[in-house]
Each structure stands twice: as structure tokens, then as C-alpha cells.
Amino acid sequence: MSIYDTLNPPQREAVAQTEGPVLILAGAGSGKTRVLTHRIAYLMDEKGVNPWNILAITFTNKAAQEMRERVDKLVGFGSESIWVSTFHSACVRILRRHIDNLGYDTNFTIYDTDDQKSLMKDVCRKMNIDTKIYKERSLLAQISHAKDELLTPDDMEMKAAGDYNMKKVASVYREYQAALRKNNALDFDDLIVKTVELFEKCGAVLEYYQERFKYIMVDEYQDTNTAQFKFISLLAQRYQNLCVVGDDDQSIYKFRGANIGNILGFEHVFPDARVIRLEQNYRSTRNILNAANQVIANNTERKAKTLWTENEEGSKVHFRQFLNAYEEAEYVAGEIGKLKRNGLGNYRDCAILYRTNAQSRIFEEKFIAANIPYKLVGGVNFYARKEIKDLLCYLKTINNARDDLAVQRIINVPKRGIGATTLGRVQDYADNMGISLYEALRVAEEVPSIGRSLSKIDGFVTFIQMLKSKADVMTVEEILQEVIDSTGYVAELEAEDTEESRARIENIDELISKTVAYQEAMEEQNQSATLSGFLEEVALVADIDTVDPDQDYVLLMTLHSAKGLEFPKVFMVGMEDGIFPSHMTISYGDDGEMEEERRLCYVGITRAMKDLTLTCAQQRMIRGETQYNRVSRFVREIPRELVDLGHTIQEKKPKVEELIPTPAKYSKMKEILQGRNYKPREFKVTKANSLDYEVGDTVRHIKFGVGIVKEIVEGGRDYEVTVEFDKVGVKKMFASFAKLKKI
DNA sequence: AGTCACGGTGTTTTT
DNA sequence: CACCGTGACT
Numbered sequence: 001m002s003i004y005d006t007l008n009p010p011q012r013e014a015v016a017q018t019e020g021p022v023l024i025l026a027g028a029g030s031g032k033t034r035v036l037t038h039r040i041a042y043l044m045d046e047k048g049v050n051p052w053n054i055l056a057i058t059f060t061n062k063a064a065q066e067m068r069e070r071v072d073k074l075v076g077f078g079s080e081s082i083w084v085s086t087f088h089s090a091c092v093r094i095l096r097r098h099i100d101n102l103g104y105d106t107n108f109t110i111y112d113t114d115d116q117k118s119l120m121k122d123v124c125r126k127m128n129i130d131t132k133i134y135k136e137r138s139l140l141a142q143i144s145h146a147k148d149e150l151l152t153p154d155d156m157e158m159k160a161a162g163d164y165n166m167k168k169v170a171s172v173y174r175e176y177q178a179a180l181r182k183n184n185a186l187d188f189d190d191l192i193v194k195t196v197e198l199f200e201k202c203g204a205v206l207e208y209y210q211e212r213f214k215y216i217m218v219d220e221y222q223d224t225n226t227a228q229f230k231f232i233s234l235l236a237q238r239y240q241n242l243c244v245v246g247d248d249d250q251s252i253y254k255f256r257g258a259n260i261g262n263i264l265g266f267e268h269v270f271p272d273a274r275v276i277r278l279e280q281n282y283r284s285t286r287n288i289l290n291a292a293n294q295v296i297a298n299n300t301e302r303k304a305k306t307l308w309t310e311n312e313e314g315s316k317v318h319f320r321q322f323l324n325a326y327e328e329a330e331y332v333a334g335e336i337g338k339l340k341r342n343g344l345g346n347y348r349d350c351a352i353l354y355r356t357n358a359q360s361r362i363f364e365e366k367f368i369a370a371n372i373p374y375k376l377v378g379g380v381n382f383y384a385r386k387e388i389k390d391l392l393c394y395l396k397t398i399n400n401a402r403d404d405l406a407v408q409r410i411i412n413v414p415k416r417g418i419g420a421t422t423l424g425r426v427q428d429y430a431d432n433m434g435i436s437l438y439e440a441l442r443v444a445e446e447v448p449s450i451g452r453s454l455s456k457i458d459g460f461v462t463f464i465q466m467l468k469s470k471a472d473v474m475t476v477e478e479i480l481q482e483v484i485d486s487t488g489y490v491a492e493l494e495a496e497d498t499e500e501s502r503a504r505i506e507n508i509d510e511l512i513s514k515t516v517a518y519q520e521a522m523e524e525q526n527q528s529a530t531l532s533g534f535l536e537e538v539a540l541v542a543d544i545d546t547v548d549p550d551q552d553y554v555l556l557m558t559l560h561s562a563k564g565l566e567f568p569k570v571f572m573v574g575m576e577d578g579i580f581p582s583h584m585t586i587s588y589g590d591d592g593e594m595e596e597e598r599r600l601c602y603v604g605i606t607r608a609m610k611d612l613t614l615t616c617a618q619q620r621m622i623r624g625e626t627q628y629n630r631v632s633r634f635v636r637e638i639p640r641e642l643v644d645l646g647h648t649i650q651e652k653k654p655k656v657e658e659l660i661p662t663p664a665k666y667s668k669m670k671e672i673l674q675g676r677n678y679k680p681r682e683f684k685v686t687k688a689n690s691l692d693y694e695v696g697d698t699v700r701h702i703k704f705g706v707g708i709v710k711e712i713v714e715g716g717r718d719y720e721v722t723v724e725f726d727k728v729g730v731k732k733m734f735a736s737f738a739k740l741k742k743i
Numbered sequence: 744a745g746t747c748a749c750g751g752t753g754t755t756t757t758t
Numbered sequence: 759c760a761c762c763g764t765g766a767c768t
């Protein structure tokens with residue numbers, strides 16, 4: 001009995017077809033991850049392919065990690081030398097080695113959306129562009145779209161022809177790229193674009209990676225854009241062993257440049273491609289799957305297919321309408337509470353899916369009130385918090401002093417008395433001399449009319465220089481700690497002593513833990529932990545990557561974030577025309593956009609394994625005004641016989657004071673929620689109450705093997721444990737990361 | 744230099 | 759509603 005016997009015939013075919021281009025059309029829940037992992041195992045076990053020669057692209061880091069684990073279970077060796085990563089991480093890894101060929105330093109900075117916006121602001125100011133007419137947001141959006149399509153500023157200008165507006169955008173694009181280059185920075189889209197550029201410019205580099213990646217697999221292929229496709233096809237050109245897996249019905253990222261033509265036209269680009277369809281669903285009950293099939297059947301732009309399942313019929317799809325959003329949320333919280341109390345399931349079995357992030361708030365409120373642990377995925381990123389960004393900008397400055405944006409942010413944080421006027425003068429000087437802001441600061445005595453600020457600037461420069469010189473010998477954690485100590489950042493917050501400042505300190509502690517976790521992860525993979533490595537990881541994590549399947553909490557997230565996941569019990573909330581499908585699509589969208597919304601609905605429905613509940617409200621507050629929405633058209637597309645309507649409208653007749661929160665109640669809730677912004681959002685116990693081992697015990701570490709506990713020091717957030725290992729000597733580690741087992 | 748209050752504006756979705 | 763940027767004031 002081999003591991004491949006558990007696969008169905010088309011799955012087995014997909015696994016065994018290792019040579020040449022392969023397109024796997026994998027319906028929702030048809031076991032595509034199983035196919036991919038078994039295929040990798042097959043390549044290694046049966047075909048003797050060196051894992052070093054395999055590249056697998058996944059959509060999130062979390063998926064990458066899971067895939068690695070599952071391959072490990074199948075083959076038990078060698079999975080660490082497979083490249084499993086997202087497009088972005090793979091490109092960064094390549095660029096870190098070779099981007100000097102394009103005239104950047106290999107320690108380039110990665111700009112997030114905030115950084116892009118401030119850079120664009122600078123660019124507009126310099127170009128005298130009225131940001132009332134040309135909004136930074138929209139300029140960036142247009143540039144991003146151009147990059148998705150691999151269009152350069154020149155291309156854009158040519159395309160513009162007589163179009164004045166587009167010409168203007170093209171010139172902004174050009175300046176924006178120049179500014180990025182000056183700061184030795186890349187934005188998200190550049191990561192892909194520059195890698196393609198590198199491949200096209202340097203034949204030797206491309207050849208190296210073509211030789212290296214003899215077997216390439218791409219997951220969620222329907223959501224790749226033109227640039228990503230180019231990246232992949234360049235790599236696969238030589239050996240043509242390219243296997244892509246996707247489902248055109250789950251393409252939901254058109255707004256971000258995903259090119260559905262990549263999947264629909266695959267056979268055209270690779271004429272000898274083998275096409276394999278996986279249509280048996282193993283995930284959902286028959287009722288849920290039928291509902292999904294019926295909804296998606298309303299789309300015309302698709303490869304026709306019908307998923308089927310041998311699973312049981314299951315309960316009907318529940319639909320409930322409420323008077324308002326409060327009651328909707330209360331019902332959901334109630335149902336989940338009931339489930340847990342009756343021992344019919346855990347919190348982690350449940351997911352709340354909504355169209356927009358703004359909808360999460362009210363569920364958080366009700367979950368807090370009902371004492372239900374939850375984790376919010378998405379929304380405001382941890383790394384976007386002020387205190388975190390400040391500290392990261394110190395690290396960025398130390399790592400890449402050409403990053404003017406980072407220098408600008410921290411030069412007066414904490415207050416050093418270097419104000420806007422002084423900074424403006426230095427910036428002007430830098431611009432005139434064609435040097436970076438930081439270089440100008442280093443020679444500040446040559447900047448005219450600086451006056452008294454000179455000594456303050458000198459202090460700052462000395463401080464950064466000191467850190468730069470130490471950076472090579474210190475760990476990331478030590479550098480961060482040094483920044484915190486020398487700037488007095490935390491000390492200042494401690495002195496403030498408010499609810500908010502305490503929460504900020506907690507966040508900083510968490511950042512410290514993240515540096516430690518990073519160092520340990522690198523150690524485990526036998527790689528060295530570097531500052532730029534850490535900054536890169538920080539830039540590329542998605543919130544979904546931090547979901548811990550061992551924690552028992554309800555997940556709250558957008559339908560987009562839910563892609564690729566599955567849950568026994570799913571609540572799709574806010575099922576109203578104007579919310580989902582969105583107001584934008586209904587009023588301004590074309591058929592294509594409506595079909596994309598419908599695919600999003602299909603994705604949502606097919607996340608559910610056993611139980612699906614759709615809810616909506618008759619009345620809801622949006623941006624300060626009350627809206628009255630009809631039931632979503634998607635709900636009406638599900639045949640009646642598959643739906644359990646309950647009592648059509650939930651006539652709970654709430655007491656007035658329940659419906660409208662009293663001011664006192666309201667402000668209390670607000671306090672809780674604002675506090676939540678600063679406390680870790682999940683109900684995660686970072687620090688165990690006690691450890692199940694003590695000094696003198698023999699323990700096992702997943703990587704280091706067996707050792708004896710020498711010392712346990714209780715820190716604020718965690719225990720620091722010192723262990724003397726038989727093989728690798730004495731190591732210090734944090735208990736919650738090390739997962740030591742007493743033996 | 745830094746803080747506060749006001750008014751205008753706007754988000755669908757994200758690596 | 760909530761955020762951001764601007765402008766006046768300390």
C-alpha cells in the first residue's frame with residue numbers, strides 16, 4: 001500500500017504527470033493541496049528528483065509552511081531544501097542576491113502602502129502637483145496597475161498618446177520610480193517587476209535559476225497577474241516542467257491585477273499542456289455544495305464544470321434576517337456560545353466572513369460581551385502601528401541609510417529639537433548635492449544657516465553611526481533593545497503611564513518577541529539571522545500567516561482572506577445588496593465585476609464543511625447614516641429547497657435600551673475596543689502559567705535534541721530557559737517558542 | 744515646536 | 759462614523 005493509493009484517478013494522474021506543462025483545474029475542496037504535496041513527494045521518492053530542484057509557489061506564507069509540513073510527513077526528509085514560498089518572498093530572495101545588476105544595493109528596503117503614500121506625497125510636492133486633483137491614492141493605484149502589466153513609465157507614456165491625464169500620470173510614475181531608486185527601496189509590485197527585469201537583463205542569472213528550478217508548481221494560479229506569469233514562464237522556459245493549479249471560479253483578485261487569461265489561456269501558451277480536472281469535492285455536505293453550484297451557475301464567463309460529492313446531505317443552509325446589525329451579531333455570538341456550551345464544537349471550528357473589514361467591529365463587541373475568544377484577521381496591521389513603525393524605521397535606517405523616508409520619520413522621535421525648518425534646509429541641501437538625507441546630515445556643518453541645530457543633528461548622527469558599527473556583531477534583538485534603551489522610547493511611554501502607553505509597550509514587547517522568534521526560526525533552518533532578513537519578513541507577512549491552528553478562537557475575516565481555508569461552521573454575514581455585492585459594483589460596476597463578486601460568494605460558501613449560516617439586517621449604519629438594504633441577490637440565487645428560513649424575520653422585539661446603546665454603555669464599549677487595538681487582539685496566552693519542566697529535568701527540543709535544563713528565568717512576557725544540549729551545547733531560549741518536552 | 748479643534752472626505756477586497 | 763490634514767493658538 002503506497003501513499004498514492006488514497007488518491008482518486010484524476011488526482012493520481014495529476015501526481016504522476018511530472019513532465020511538461022500541466023494545468024490542474026481544481027474545484028473547491030477537491031484536494032488540490034493533497035495533490036500538490038503528493039506530487040512533490042512523488043517527484044522526490046519515485047523520480048529521484050533532488051528537492052533542491054523544486055519550486056512551489058503558494059498564495060500565503062501560511063500555506064507555504066503547511067505545505068512544507070505535509071511534505072515532511074509524506075517523505076520524512078529533504079523538505080527543507082524545497083523552495084516553498086509566495087511570489088513576493090521568492091522574488092525578494094532572488095533580488096537580495098542579484099539586484100546589484102540593476103543598480104540597487106542588495107540591502108534594499110521594502111516599502112509598504114504607508115511608505116508609498118508618503119513617498120508619493122514628496123514626489124507630488126516636488127512636481128507641483130495638486131493632490132486635490134490627482135490624489136496620491138489614485139496615482140499609486142494607476143502605477144500599481146501598470147506594474148502588474150509590466151508597463152514602464154515609457155510604455156505608459158506611449159500608450160497615453162494624446163491623453164493629457166495619462167501623460168501626467170506617466171511622468172509621476174517616472175519620478176516615483178526615481179525616488180524609490182534614490183532611497184534604495186522597492187515597493188510591493190517592484191519585487192516582481194524587478195525580478196523579471198533582472199531575468200531579462202542578465203541571462204546568466206536567469207539560466208542559473210532555470211537550472212535550479214527544474215520542477216515548478218504554482219498554487220492559486222487563477223489569481224496571478226501578468227508580471228507573475230512572466231516570472232514563472234521565464235523560469236519554466238527551459239525545462240517546461242510547470243504545473244499550475246487553480247479554479248477560475250475562485251478568481252477574486254482582479255482588482256489587484258489578477259489576469260484570468262492566465263488560466264483560461266494556459267493551453268494556448270503551452271499547446272502541449274496536459275489538462276486535468278478535479279471535480280469531486282471532499283469538503284462540504286451535499287446541500288452546501290449544491291448551493292454553491294447554483295450560485296456560481298449564474299456566471300457566464302467560466303469554464304463549465306459541476307462539482308459533486310459523496311458526502312452526506314447535511315443540514316440545510318440557514319438564512320436569518322434581523323432588524324439591525326446588533327441583533328445579527330448577537331445571534332451569531334449566541335449560536336457560537338451554544339455550540340461550545342453543548343460540546344458540539346470548538347471556537348476554532350467557526351469563522352465569520354464578511355465583505356468589508358469595517359463590518360468586524362460589531363462582532364468584536366458582541367464577542368467581548370459574550371466572552372467568546374476571537375481573532376481578527378486583517379484590518380489594521382500590527383506593523384502599521386505608530387510605535388512599531390518608529391522602531392522599525394530605526395532598524396531600516398541602520399540597515400539602509402539611503403532610505404530617506406525612514407530617516408525623516410525618526411529624526412525627531414523622540415524629540416530632539418530638530419524641527420521642520422531645519423529638516424527642510426538639510427533636505428534642500430541634499431537635493432542640490434544629489435546625496436541622501438542621511439549623508440547630508442553627516443555633513444550638516446556644510447549646510448547653510450543651520451545654526452544651533454547642528455549639535456542636535458550631530459548627536460543623532462553619532463548615535464546612528466554607533467548602531468551601524470555594532471550591527472554586524474549584534475543580533476537583531478540586541479540592536480532593537482539598544483535602540484529602545486538609548487532612545488528612551490519605552491522609558492518615555494512608561495512615564496506617560498496611561499492605558500494607551502501601557503498597551504504600546506506591550507506591542508513593543510511583542511516586537512521583541514518577534515525578533516527572537518525570527519532568530520530561532522533562522523537557526524532552525526541553518527540560516528543566519530540578519531537585519532535585512534528580519535525587516536523583509538516583517539514586510540511580507542500577511543495577517544493570516546499569524547493564525548495559530550492550535551489556539552481555540554473564532555476567526556473573523558473578509559471573504560478574500562478566507563480563500564484557501566475551510567471551517568466546519570461558517571457564518572457569512574451582511575448578506576445584503578449594497579454590502580455584498582458591494583454598492584460600488586451594483587451602481588458603477590459592469591457584468592464582469594458582478595461576476596467577480598459572485599465568485600467571492602462562491603468562495604465563501606465553499607469554505608463551509610458541515611454548516612453554513614447566511615445572515616443579514618434590514619437596517620444598518622454605514623458611514624454615519626442608516627441604510628435599508630434588500631436581501632443579497634446571491635442569497636436569492638440559492639434554491640428555496642436548500643434553505644432553512646427559520647422564522648423569516650427574527651421578531652425578538654428588543655427593548656429600546658438594548659437597540660440603542662446608552663451613552664454610558666457606548667463609551668464603555670468604545671474603551672474596551674480601543675484598548676483592544678493596543679492589546680494583543682487574540683486571547684492568546686503568550687506565557688504559560690507554569691512550565692511542565694524545571695531545572696535539572698531532561699528535555700527534548702525539536703531541533704537541538706536532548707538536553708538538561710540549567711536555568712529558568714522568569715521574564716515579563718515569557719520564561720527564558722537555559723538548556724545544555726548533548727549535541728549543540730548551551731542554548732538560551734524562550735519557553736513559548738522552544739516548545740520543550742520533558743522526557 | 745507642539746497641541747487642539749475643526750471641517751472635509753471617504754474604502755470594497757490585499758501580497 | 760472616523761480618519762486625516764489644516765490652521766490657529768499656546
